[in-house]
Amino acid sequence: MAERPTTSWRHGVAEEAKELAAGTLDPECACMMGLFPDELLTATDEVLDSFEDELPGLGEASDERVFVVVERVVLALNAVSESHNEAAFETDEREALCDYIDQSLNEHGVDVVLTARQGLGRYQLTDRWRKW
Template sequence: MADRPTVHWREGLAREARALAAGTLDPAEAYVSQLFPDSLLSRTDEVLAAFEAELGGWAGPSDGQVLGAVERVVLALNAVNDEHGGGGYETDERERLCDYIDASLAGAGVDVGALAGRHGLGRYEITDRWREW
């Protein structure tokens, strides 16, 4: 399974905390903890865990099953983003989430490029129909 983006975000939080503790980072310049509050990380992990569980139950899924799973995870991430004032996922976070969805589908045996092509989409457009973040 692909690494969840929250793994990288937590690593950033840990680096920031170490730098603050060591005195090598001015508290006024500490922004990572503001970008990634625990509630955002926890809720994102809940959504991604449900997505992973759904993928784990597949054996030769149809396009409808795959797109349904993508829709559900994207709508759930929209809700998390809304819970955080619509700014929970910035540009880098959006890219990591989309890469994670793509890599997770590929890891579950889905040819994402072919799936997207069958629906008149580019490979990296499969979330666009539902994505608000």
């Protein structure tokens, strides 16, 4: 199963906290808690929970239905980003979220080559709605 990006982000926050507590990391070098505050992680997980709830049976769905689900998750992630001053997701985070959406769809039988049927490139599945 595709690993949620928030899982690795939470792991990074926890590792940094351990290093700070042990005195092996200079507090001025700590950045994970600033990049991934709990409110951001919780909001992102809520969006991904909803997305995952829509995945079962999507492999047999029409392209239009798949795009509705993708649009919904992307717009919800846009809202998360907006609530964090448009700075919730940097390049690596954006790529991780897009990969997660792609992998999750694949795991549920969705052939993401459906983008070609819509005149889009292979990795443009989220581009139509994505602001992050």
